[in-house]
Amino acid sequence: MIKIAVDTVGGDFGVNTTVYGACLAMEEQKDLSCLFFGSPREIKAALPEFSDMNRVKIIESNNEITDDDHALKAVRRKQNSALVRGIKAVSEGQADSFISAGSSGAIYLASMFYIGTIEGIERPAAVSILPTVSKESPYYLLIDAGANIASKPKYLSDYGKFGSAIAKQLLGVTEPRVGLLNIGTEPSKGDDFRKAAYANLENEQTINFIGNVEPTDILKGTNEIVLTDGFTGNILLKSVEGTSQILLNDLLAVITTEESLDKKTLAVVERAIQQRVNRFTNEDIGGGFILGIKAPIVITHGSADEKMFKNSVLTAARLAVNNAFKDY
Amino acid sequence: MIKIAVDTVGGDFGVNTTVYGACLAMEEQKDLSCLFFGSPREIKAALPEFSDMNRVKIIESNNEITDDDHALKAVRRKQNSALVRGIKAVSEGQADSFISAGSSGAIYLASMFYIGTIEGIERPAAVSILPTVSKESPYYLLIDAGANIASKPKYLSDYGKFGSAIAKQLLGVTEPRVGLLNIGTEPSKGDDFRKAAYANLENEQTINFIGNVEPTDILKGTNEIVLTDGFTGNILLKSVEGTSQILLNDLLAVITTEESLDKKTLAVVERAIQQRVNRFTNEDIGGGFILGIKAPIVITHGSADEKMFKNSVLTAARLAVNNAFKDY
Structure with missing residues (x-):
């Protein structure tokens, strides 16, 4: 039990x-x-x-x-x-x-x-379990989603290791792909924090680091773990959830007021939209958790x-x- | 001419x-x-x-x-x-x-x-003209959308002033509302950069500073100018554009393969979705510009x-x- x-x-x-x-x-x-x-x-x-x-x-x-x-x-x-x-x-x-x-x-x-806290984790992180549109990789873990706004590059390596261990069982993947959230994929991209974090992660033998990832890649399911500082992670989380919720609900409101359209067809379309609202506003998964x-x-x-x-x-x-x- | x-x-x-x-x-x-x-x-x-x-x-x-x-x-x-x-x-x-x-x-x-560069602007910023779902305030200017990843709080005040002057004519508003992108609305929210930028903006008499704004507020049209550093701005931009594009196109693909549905109704729904793809992936506005x-x-x-x-x-x-x- x-x-x-x-x-x-x-x-x-x-x-x-x-x-x-x-x-x-x-x-x-x-x-x-x-x-x-x-x-x-x-x-x-x-x-x-x-x-x-x-x-x-x-x-x-x-x-x-x-x-x-x-x-x-x-x-x-x-x-x-x-x-x-x-x-x-x-x-x-x-x-x-x-x-x-x-x-x-x-x-x-x-x-x-x-x-x-777990040995080796200096400051616990907030983890959000977020959806993608990929059938092969339907979820990823966003770490840190908002706990430490004053993060350190070293924290991200620790989160990568522990996050990979959790993701194996939670998402059922043997070698979770770990990406660093950045504004471009080249290793030289980003501010000093990103560059230092990249260098650390590249030297980390125990995790499957795939390099820098951008928001669009992540949504397509290129990786199962996204590492970032708590400030940027919280902005990403709220941008993706906010855009999904606002855009889809706005669409739903417009479609359902069209009187002249076929009701059966509209019902199917509404259900498809509502499914995505539930999925992308995280209703389907519920909460995130604390790592560390x-x-x-x-x-x-x-x-x-x-x-x-x-x-x-x-x-x-x-x-x-x-x-x-x-x-x- | x-x-x-x-x-x-x-x-x-x-x-x-x-x-x-x-x-x-x-x-x-x-x-x-x-x-x-x-x-x-x-x-x-x-x-x-x-x-x-x-x-x-x-x-x-x-x-x-x-x-x-x-x-x-x-x-x-x-x-x-x-x-x-x-x-x-x-x-x-x-x-x-x-x-x-x-x-x-x-x-x-x-x-x-x-x-x-214009007198008073140390480092020019990238400006994106982005859509909201609000009829009253359909667009906002995101400053900086990615030019300066190593920003300074002072830059944001300068961007706020010059951005307001541009927005008056470009967006047709008499007193553009200026928000600071943050992870919560309280003045104490965010890292040291955000706190310093908030204090500067609050003392700026010539702009209509409304305080911290979150991604969800922005999409609903609470303000016409969003100020942030180039790194965070670029993450916000790519998150909003990426989510809109990927989610709506995924929806479009699912709906249009439903053979049994009424074609006329589907055509209306497809048009409504495509309009939103165009609007939210910025096809309708086209480019951004350099401020400064x-x-x-x-x-x-x-x-x-x-x-x-x-x-x-x-x-x-x-x-x-x-x-x-x-x-x-």
Whole structure:
């Protein structure tokens, strides 16, 4: 049985969405159990009829961390919050991974404090699991998607090594191809950070470094791991998600208002567009995770709905059985 | 009469595409004339039947600059190339603006040497004119889209001022809203570069600074000018263009292979998608331009087709009558 610690409080939509989403995940995957942290009264009220109570455990927490809190102070002072209690449950071996839609800064710090970082990783990174249009290589890991805006070239080599170990199992590839995000493919491209990172990565024998990659290459599926600093990674993430969401929804709005068109055909087209919205706004995968913590910590969007939260719980379950977190 | 110096040689498709595209622009706008730089024999052969020869002038050039050339050496040694001759024609007052699909590095350097930079601009920037989904604010200027990867916070204030002056006329807005590209909207967000740039911009009385903006905001049309360093700007540009192009073409391919659907409806949907491909891959606007040179220098994609080249010539014409280049 895989045990997931669930912060039921974090996120824009609260306990009904998180609990319902986690129960959908348990319904889909029978070797999954959840530890729900939050208000027992609210959690019980939110449990759907189909819940399997043998796989549900409820643990009371209060004094919750909000987005208005200072992350560092909140993690130190609000020891009884769902966020801190859930992460502590992982560190104490009561759960295999943790999932939250709450404050990513607080989750990041609490994970470092209570679970600790992996040997060889100085600063943990945020990883986003992002889609491509390639059938052969449908996903890639973006590292760092926003944790360290003051990155160092050396960090990227470390992320490349640990990221490759995770990707082998998570994406099912034997030799994940590692690319450095840059503004051109030639080795001489980019600023001093990129040039130093390139030189380090080229000398790294244990990873399959394929050189510089541009956003267009990545979307076509040229590689399974994209390395960059947290500032650039966050811009890339938000550009790709934002463009997909805004452009496709705009298209959907225009098409569906065309009164004179054949309804059956429109329905097929709408479904094709909606599938891409779900895929490219990351609803299908759910959350990303922190790389460099000794256990899987999954963080999803504050705006995650039930379906996205469900998918985040399933990602937390997949990572719980990933050998990289154990053997590294 | 607006006079455009056209490099007929640069670009992937050569003289037939550039000359035909420029003639389409003259057909659309009757107060436009072109000086074609390149091989007179090839240019004459490429002129379409509808050309108005009263508005065409052909100037022989040879010893052309290619993408394999070292930009600095090429600009110094290949004085008789279409690229250098065309830029010199602008500096000598024979033309109002210059357009090329050739090496952007060589165009940038030749413009600095032969036309010179505007007082108050230390390093010229690349500007892309990019689309939004907003009807009220359909375009924005991305500054810097890739010229200076080693930028300084001070440059951004200068770009904000000069960019606002250009945007007033080019985009027809009285007080262009200026945003700083960042990974969050709070003033404290981002690295040291962003924080210093924010502080400078906030103190700049002459521009309408609205604070930090994220990629999603920008696409929705929250502002007309986006300031960033050349590295991040180039990543944003390629992410937005790449995502639009790849995602929409993938959708188009899937939809058009659905045999059973109503053909008339599919045709309408295809047209709506294709319109968005054209708009978001910048075919509709054509090239970007260099900010900080004393005359309008337009650079378009090497892969520009006739239609995109035509639109680039029209952009060069619009910038030729822009007071900012004269009064600044």
